[in-house]
Amino acid sequence: MTGALSGAGEEGSAAELPVSAAASGERSIAAGRSIRQAISGDGSVGMYAETALALPAEAYVLPAAAPEGVVNLPDDTTLFVGRERELARLDEAFTVSGGVVVQAVHGLGGIGKSTLAAHWAAGGVRSYNPVWWITAETPSDLEAGLADLAVALQPVLRDLLSREALRERAVQWLAAHEQWLLVLDNVSDPAHVKPLFGRAPRGRFLITTRRASGWHGIAEPLSLDVLPLPEAVRLFGRIHQAGQDDEVGVLCAELGCLPLAVEQAAAYCAEAGISAGRYRELLAAYPEELFAQSAEGTDRARTVARVWRVSLDRLADTPLAGRILGIIAWWAPDGIPRAYLDGLGSPIEVTEALRRLAAHSLVKLHDDATISVHRLVQAVARAESGGGHVAAAVLERNAPRRQGIDQELMWLAHMEALAGHADPVADTMDEAWLFNLGGHRYGSDRAQRAIELHERASVATERAQGPYGWATLLMRRNLARSHGYAGDHEHAVDLLEENLADYVRTFGPDHHRSFDARTELAKEVMKAGRVADARALAEQNAERAEEVLGEEHRTALEARAVWTDVSTQLALEGESVPAAEVACTIEELMAKAARTEGEDSDIFDKFHRQLATVREAAGDIPGAEALLEENIARRSRVYGATAWTTMLTRTTFVTFVWKQAADPDRARELAVALIADWKRLLGDGPYVRQLQQDFAALLDPPGV
Structure with missing residues (x-):
């Protein structure tokens, strides 16, 4: 490539450059002034155009102050x-x-x-x-x-x-x-x-x-937390002034006083011309649809479901976070122990999942190792996850064993929440085992609720395993027991007799499950007041179980425990059964239970408690008192100082020291500590008030 410039030496100025340029040689280029025009040897022309931008003077300095307002x-x-x-x-x-x-x-x-x-x-x-x-x-x-x-x-x-x-x-x-x-x-x-x-x-x-x-x-x-209830009601009224019926407060509480949910509900009620009560009905039946709805003229991206979908999408790279949220969505919103989530991943995976959920404000992590989650977050997560069966299995696996009353009540709250959220028609064996365990936990304290839970467990189990599956028969047996807790002993006896016939038909008369069914029947016959019949049935069942299974088999020990229980009752009532003979039998059974099941087993504990009762029947008050103290100490060690069984034994012991041992000063000291512990665990509720009433004469004796 060649080019020629004329009239300019090495020191020529730009003004002295020629206006035009000519190229020589095929395809060569000549450069004109400022290279604005290029001409090739074959006559092609290239043009360069430049547009100048003139900025105003104020563009070069920052304003000294912002314009007003x-x-x-x-x-x-x-x-x-x-x-x-x-x-x-x-x-x-x-x-x-x-x-x-x-x-x-x-x-x-x-x-x-x-x-x-x-x-x-x-x-x-x-x-x-x-x-x-x-x-x-x-x-x-x-x-x-x-x-x-x-x-x-x-x-x-x-x-x-x-x-x-x-x-x-x-x-x-x-x-x-x-x-x-x-x-x-x-x-x-x-x-x-x-x-x-x-x-x-x-x-x-x-x-x-x-x-x-x-x-x-x-x-x-x-x-920032949710609104107090009165302010949530006031917010609802700002939007739907005609909607201030008695149900507004109830609706706001169900919405967890979340402002966006209250706004969404109020706007929807106003536009649809429905009451807060009707909105509650729709919410219970169609939560997923309602949380995604918005009134006309509002931002459709600002609905409860869509607002939280943004947070959930950001957790997509931590799948365990979404899984955990889908599980705890079925439980109570507060007091969720972090320990319940153990096993869902490694400790670091679970910790990381919870950290991310908390970082995005979907859950709160508390210093007492519990978790809380807003109930509407739960509702949206339930609608999306469908993880109720897993939530039931995880909760059943974490049922408190040998823990305090506070842990038991916390677990029952979560069980009840899941029972309310889950559709009974969709219950699987996961729910059946959970509700069966819940019925056991209530026992005689809330017998009617225990019946409802056992009935639900029985229906689900029969649907899953048929009318004669071993789990179905077990659930029916537990249902009968709950009727006995409710005081309907004759009905319980009838159900247990039918259940025993089904066990024998399914497993044979000498199967360990059939022996257990007879043991349960004998217990209920005794509670129905037919003590002699109960003793005969218990003795026959125990002798046959010992013959077939061996004297130290757990089933045989359980069968014999009913016989000693009936015999102890007869001794207490002054019947012909010698208390000393019964005590000797119980001591032998305790030794067998210690060898086969261990001294920390529930069957050993049962015999130990029976022995204290029969010592009392025999008039050996110091011996009975010593055994009761031993029983409290062992139950505190094995089950925990605040477990139901420990606390109930302490309550019995106060009465024993007061009435049988005739030591009101010591009984008063024990009663004060006992009531303080019950109040700490249960609050100032009906049980504590009844206990205070029962011990009123001890705590405030006349003339003191």
């Missing part, structure tokens, strides 16, 4: 109610002078974070300028919001600079000024906004976020 906030904050404590916290935080101030309002989606921020910011328009709202869910959202702020500060730049340049200009202005407020709404990751805080060292930032963690060293977090 630069405000960008959501239009409607009229639905705001309450939150006095949180507003006061924000007022106090933003009065700090010097340095950047960043407050991060965090909480569950729909809990009212944005509404709180908008309301507080609207009250600050006289103190700050600009007051600028940016939806900052992603870095690009933040960049766009800052670019819009730059335009608001200098409208002339609207079409002159790129978005990146506008964003940088806004940041530079913020860095150089103070007395402004930026509200960054719905921040998904603290890392997205942290660089901005470093560049604006005198700024005021108010953040809303679902992220409960990750703000250390970045912002001061402010946790």
Whole structure:
């Protein structure tokens, strides 16, 4: 490639360059002035065109101050109610002078974070300028919001600079000024906004976020909870003024006083022309559909289901988090022991899943190693997961064994929640075993509820295993027992006789399950008052079981325990059965139980407790007292000091010391400690009040 230039030496100026140029040689190029025109040897012409952009003078300097009244906030904050404590916290935080101030309002989606921020910011328009709202869910959202702020500060730049340049200009202005407020709404990751805080060292930032963690060293977090019930009712009335019937409070409570859910329900009721009570009925029947509905004219993305879908989608890379949420959705919303989740993954996997759920405000983790979750999060998760069978199996596996009353009551609360959520028609063996165990836990304390649970377990088991499966017969036997706990002993006897016939027909007369069925029948015959019949049946059953299975087989020991129980009862009533003879038999049985089952077994414990009773029947009060003390000590060690069986034995012991041992001073001391422990476990409820009444003469004797 060659070219020729004339009239210019090495030191010639640009003004001296020729206006035109000629190329020589095929395909060669000649360059004209500033290379604006190129001509090839074959006559092709290339043109270069340049457009000059003249920026106004103000583009080169930052404005000294913002135009008056630069405000960008959501239009409607009229639905705001309450939150006095949180507003006061924000007022106090933003009065700090010097340095950047960043407050991060965090909480569950729909809990009212944005509404709180908008309301507080609207009250600050006289103190700050600009007051600028940016939806900052992603870095690009933040960049766009800052670019819009730059335009608001200098409208002339609207079409002159790129978005990146506008964003940088806004940041530079913020860095150089103070007395402004930026509200960054719905921040998904603290890392997205942290660089901005470093560049604006005198700024005021108010953040809303679902992220409960990750703000250390970045912002001061402010946790937002649901509304108190009266304020939730007031919010409902703001939207549906004609809807203030008696059911509004009940509905708001069922919605967990979550502001978004209350708003959604009120708007739907107003538009559909239905009452709060009717909405409750629809909610119970169609929760998934109702949580996804919105009234006309409202933001369809702001429904309960869709708001939480965003959080759930962010957990897709931690599948165990979604699985755990789908399980605890079937339990009570509060007091979920973290230990219940052991085994769903490795310890680190479970911990990480819970951390992520808590970080996105879908659950709360408490210092007492329990978890809580909003009931509407549960409702949405139930509708999506369908994990009720797994939740039942996990809960059954975690039934408290040898734990305190408080743990038992907590477990029963979760069992009852699952029973209420699950459709009985869809019950599988997972639910059957759970409800069977729940019926056992209630026993005589809530006998009618035990009957209902055992009936439900029986129906589910028969559906799964047929009318004569071993589990079906077991469930029927337990159902009969619960009728006995309710005091309907004759009906229980009838059911147990039918059940025994089914056992014998299915397994034969000498199968261990058939012996167990006779043992259960003998117990109930005794409770029905037919003591002689019970003793004859128990003795016949025990002798045959010992012959077939051996004297130290557990089934044989259980059968003999009924015989000793009946004999002890007869001795207490002064019948012809010698107490000393019964005591000798019980001691022999205790030795057998210790050898085969161990001294920590329930069968050994049963014989030990019987021996104390028969010593009392024989008039050996010191011996009976010593045995009862031993029994309390062992039950405290084996089952726990606050287990039902331990506490009930302590209650019996107070009466024994008071009445049989005639030692009111010691009994009074024991009673005071006992009642304090019962109150700590159960609160000041009916059982504690009845106990105080029973011991009133002991605690406040006449003349004292």
